[in-house]
Amino acid sequence: DQQVKQNSPSLSVQEGRISILNCDYTNSMFDYFLWYKKYPAEGPTFLISISSIKDKNEDGRFTVFLNKSAKHLSLHIVPSQPGDSAVYFCAASAKAAGNKLTFGGGTRVLVKP
């Protein structure tokens, strides 16, 4: 039972354009959502997060949108850069479950120069 899903396993985008990554969840108890970026041979690194009381959070080129009624979140990267090429994981957490993270399957992003 996958509680967090990333339906696009890969995404290819031209440098300078927008990258949009999507994530869906099923558990209504999730109240905190995160995006992690992972390069090969490295652990996931935190990118941006959003609490369930908000619908948008921005940090530089990265913006996360949360639609609670649709149980959907998205990550926008504008403009995309070649260094953004990595695997991106969506993750969710519930207060009742402490710091436990439930991850999606990941989306591999390739930014072409």
Added chain:
Amino acid sequence: ETGVTQSPTHLIKTRGQQVTLRCSSQSGHNTVSWYQQALGQGPQFIFQYYREEENGRGNFPPRFSGLQFPNYSSELNVNALELDDSALYLCASSLDGGWTYNEQFFGPGTRLTVL
């Protein structure tokens, strides 16, 4: 301040053997979580330790066990290895904040191959 480190980087074992993976948390972090990442999938939560006690467990059998030590290090032990245990094992340390979420810092992982 050093980051999260894990050892070994790679490991090859055979079915039925036992393995111990090690993690050194970021200084001052009282919580460590372990995750298993199978090829092509996202990390899956195994368990979490807080102040040397297990503090939550995912859907993994008892042959997966752990220890956390006062010096910010921890271990993941897997007994009776199966082929499906082949994966990247990640540890993540954080400072427990009670009812608020605190960022988890991940190590680079240990790649375990079971033959």
